[in-house]
Amino acid sequence: MTDPAQTRGDLPDTLPSGVTGDPLGGVPHFRVLATDGAARAGVLRTAHGDVPTPAFMPVGTRGTVRNVDPEELRAAGAAIVLGNTYHLHFRPGEDVIEELGGLHIFMAWEGPILTDSGGFQVFSLRDTLLGRDDEGVTFRSVYDGAAARFTPESAARIQARLGSDVAMCLDVCPPAGIDRGELVEAVRLTTLWAKRQREAERASGQLLFGITQGAADEELRRRSAAEIVGLGFDGYALGGLSVGEPRDEMLDAVGWAAPLLPTETPRYFMGIGDPEGILEVIERGIDMFDCVLPTRLGRTGAALTSSGRLNLRNARHARDPRPLDERCTCPACSRFSRAYLRHLVNQGELLGLRLLSLHNLHFLLELAASARRAILAGRLSDFKREALGRLAESEETLWHS
Numbered sequence: 001m002t003d004p005a006q007t008r009g010d011l012p013d014t015l016p017s018g019v020t021g022d023p024l025g026g027v028p029h030f031r032v033l034a035t036d037g038a039a040r041a042g043v044l045r046t047a048h049g050d051v052p053t054p055a056f057m058p059v060g061t062r063g064t065v066r067n068v069d070p071e072e073l074r075a076a077g078a079a080i081v082l083g084n085t086y087h088l089h090f091r092p093g094e095d096v097i098e099e100l101g102g103l104h105i106f107m108a109w110e111g112p113i114l115t116d117s118g119g120f121q122v123f124s125l126r127d128t129l130l131g132r133d134d135e136g137v138t139f140r141s142v143y144d145g146a147a148a149r150f151t152p153e154s155a156a157r158i159q160a161r162l163g164s165d166v167a168m169c170l171d172v173c174p175p176a177g178i179d180r181g182e183l184v185e186a187v188r189l190t191t192l193w194a195k196r197q198r199e200a201e202r203a204s205g206q207l208l209f210g211i212t213q214g215a216a217d218e219e220l221r222r223r224s225a226a227e228i229v230g231l232g233f234d235g236y237a238l239g240g241l242s243v244g245e246p247r248d249e250m251l252d253a254v255g256w257a258a259p260l261l262p263t264e265t266p267r268y269f270m271g272i273g274d275p276e277g278i279l280e281v282i283e284r285g286i287d288m289f290d291c292v293l294p295t296r297l298g299r300t301g302a303a304l305t306s307s308g309r310l311n312l313r314n315a316r317h318a319r320d321p322r323p324l325d326e327r328c329t330c331p332a333c334s335r336f337s338r339a340y341l342r343h344l345v346n347q348g349e350l351l352g353l354r355l356l357s358l359h360n361l362h363f364l365l366e367l368a369a370s371a372r373r374a375i376l377a378g379r380l381s382d383f384k385r386e387a388l389g390r391l392a393e394s395e396e397t398l399w400h401s
């Protein structure tokens, strides 16, 4: 980790309009160290430290990766966490967080933070959507039902006040299966809004990523990528995939869409976090990804292991003295048996949920780190084949997000 004080330097609190690509004062913010096929191993430099890529980003929806202390997150190998602008805007509000020193200090996580724009929540909670126009989107808050509005300018302002290291553009993220006309409109508005947010305020040293839309429609995705890349951002995301379309279609789209994004900036695939999916997108040239899966699965009593998914509620674990995963060094695996963890889960004990969440996070972070080492060694395809082979060993079926 670099010293934030050094990288932040004498940067002004907010950057002048339109400054993109050099928010860290001349320090290149991304370097590719090695490639293996389409896969890349690199480093993303932020105002709060470096992120080795490919990087799995645990999701801290409400300013916390649920059930996990930031110290434990760091020990599990997390280099960057994701914060949800939508939720933090409504509870406790960016004004409160700013007053208390920004999101890093507020949640006691000194490392890099990426914030989303809030757009995904607005467009995925369809029954709260009230309308959208060229200026922005109106919706009902899930907290109190009151009408609220996001615009590119407000998405920039909220993220500037939260003080994240990477801010995301407000985009229109439609669900899978909508008609093409609606997809065309999503691409048009996403570009229109990206253009405005690029000119809006930022926190000191804050990077801004653009998001491409267009689902798995090749013509629309190409149009979106050309428009968003043409504007110039510090990184680019594939949005609007992993939203309910068939898995093969999604992976195929990542394969041809990732190369539409520049090689010299990071590529972020939004919303994938199952072990097989992580390996597939890394192989296709993705550098960053996020998912709530490890903590959500933990709450249901399920564990991700190197030999596949385990459902601890299954009676066959009742007298099993083995750890969840013989290959894992996390606190759950180094000290507790499957039988004990199953007992905790069945009794609804908080320790059980915490340990499972910690294990799942540790497992996915280690998987991404191992893939990175394999890329650096030029043996990603062997690594992937071996890992997928082991993942298929479990008698409990493979799980996809």
Ligand SMILES: [Zn+2]
Pocket: 324, 325, 328, 329, 330, 331, 332, 333, 334, 359, 360, 362
């Ligand atoms: Zn473990």
